[in-house]
Amino acid sequence: MIRKSRDETEIIRKGVLEITVIDKEGRLIKNAVVKVDQSKHEFWFGTSVSTFRLSKHDKAVRDRYLGLLKDNFNSAVHENALKWHSTEKEEGKISYKDVDTILSWCEENNISMRGHCIFWEVEKVVQPWVKNLGREELKQAIIRRATGLTERYRGRISEYDVNNEMMHGSFYKDRLGEEIWKVMFDTAKKGDPDAVLYVNDYDIMTNGFMEEEYVKHIRHLTDMGASVGGIGIQGHFNTAVDAFQVERALNILSKLNLPIKITEFDIDVEDEQVKAEGLEVLYRICFAHPEVKGILMWGFWEGAHWRPRAALFKKDFSPTLSAKMYRKLVFDEWWTKAAGKTDQNGKYSCRAFYGDHQITVTLPDGKTIVREVTMSSKEKNKNLRFTIDN
Template identity: 45%
Template sequence: MKNNISFLLLTFMMLFMWLVAGAQQAEVDKDIAKYRKGELIVKAKRGEKVTIEQLSHEFWFGCAISNGFIDGSMSADDRRQYEEKFLKNFNSAVTENAVKWLSMERQQGQVNYATVDGMLAWTEKNNIPLRGHNLFWGIHKFVQPWLVEMNDEELRRTLQNRAETITKRYQGRFAEYDLNNEMVHGNFYEERLGPEITKQMAQWAHNGDPTAKLYLNDYDILTGNKLPEYMAQIRKLLAQGVPLAGIGVQGHLHTDTFDRGELKRALDSLAIFKLPIRITEFNMPGQRSKYHRDKILTMTPEEEALKAKEMIDYYKICFAHPAVEGILMWGFWEGANWIPVSSLYKRDWSPTPAAVAYENLIFKTWWTKSSSAVGRSGTLSIPAFFGKYKVTVNGKSQEVALDKKVGKVVADFTK
């Protein structure tokens, strides 16, 4: 009798959890339809056949670019595969290490611009917007010793030179920059030069490029652990008049799963600032998983399936949120990823189940493709994901952009 009761209770709990998950998924799908789709209108003669093909998303589905892809340290075959797979899967990018000051100028006065130049040349050739990560990074272990040894005045001049030189050299080429990375967790520059230094960094960056978009970027925010501190920091910087263009939140401080409620709560909380939010550094599984902690390099089929599910759920919650404008993986291939098992592709370039799930989500579920005839009104209207489209009527084509800010676009074939 006791066993029967236990079985019934377990069955009830599982059914309840399944119903809750189903309700949450329905809400996510509803929000995606509400916030990620607009109206694509085609004007043509009655009865004419219309084909609508999505070419790209407005939302950023991006990834970090490894230095090895640019600096020659990657084999020719891997570089070919890396380029092919990147262009197949991503529409935006971020510099993984190339712009970091420690990477560019380990020895004072010896600045490596070549990797950044090469990365920008490649992304511009392929029409991929690129984030510059990062102008400054005040975590103590990432500050070069030669900077620490400077007196305050010399340090201030050197910071100004760094900001102005980088933004002037690359004026208008980076889509945005992370201004001073991970300030919640450490800020050598503020400790040395006072609480106004972040505003001065922003001003110096704008001296070099007045149009530069400057983002914050930090970790352990989407878990909720450091959300209050980040919120307080954003309020303080805005009150100081720091020209923030957006909020960056990293996505790799979870384990092999994540807290759906905390992710949604964090995004809702950050949205009050009315600034664009980007998920800047995503890995699944994350930094607190056994895979990173114990350097585990393989997964069982069951673990691969869980990884794919968790990744898809994370993307869905972020895509459904109206304040989020993009999500960027922090590596997609085991040969160039700090958490290798979080990759879409194995070392030999074979796809993981997560790669298949990702492609199905972005390029099938979240992809608009339609073929129909114009009705008697001479107008065809369909809901479509924000992005670029090719519209064809009787062999004639137009390319149009369905912009989230506008909400609708018209392709007119009557003129």
């Protein structure tokens, strides 16, 4: 499995980065030293963030938490702050304070954000005031919620889970008919036409038949005209990760030709070795699958985690075996660190992971030039020309 995933990762996640160094007269410069250091992956390696639990701790603890967040992840999602029952506990009393706090910090630290979730289909999490609305009042409240949220964060939150866990709940469908699902997607798309709208559900990689049901569910939504743009798979494990089942689920869902994200990953077992091995299995398979665009954990620190023993870092911030495995994969095996010299044609090339890189060119006379570049999977390969002013 590891050999296969490594080979596929090399093909799917990397391209050729070619650098040509010339002077201002267009003469090629050979023997210039070129260093390529990655700064961010295109692939989303993310986590959920909980303002509520974090607010219980003092500044020193918050700073350590945020330091781990910044050092380990390039993307994030609100754990609870964005949910309707958090932003509007009472009708008409809307507060996005916690949402804004998390989003602003992530923007300042170059961490991409997704939105979870606009609606949640499971009745037990629906606010009492929403349950008490009549049919037309409920529909209008849904439209106001989707419009207000997506317009407010247009251009800042790039994707949303529109209606969480539609395969495990039916509150809005029971009240208004399943046509309301299309209304939710249509309204969110109108509020932010550029946002990618996801479905999101669980048991997909842990149950032997749910992936096929998920495909039927998504096709039904698209047949209704809902603008489904991505597939979210939650990934909460209570036992060792089954590599066959994970790969099978991804292959079945990839028939839909939609981007896939693992949106809520964790492994809640006592055995640290099982957790570390499970993390490696899931990350290797997903990173080697062409339709998977990211993996987001559902928390990373024991002091702010809904399933504390699943956390990467203990309450004293010490790393678990899973944390060490995660960093080994992301920042060692899957991180571009290359160096060499330009040849007689002034060229240096290497294979690099898609994402952001810092390129440093040092000339034979000691002069140094530094550039930040982004290498996208859409362009596959990238040719850069460094022109040196003498």
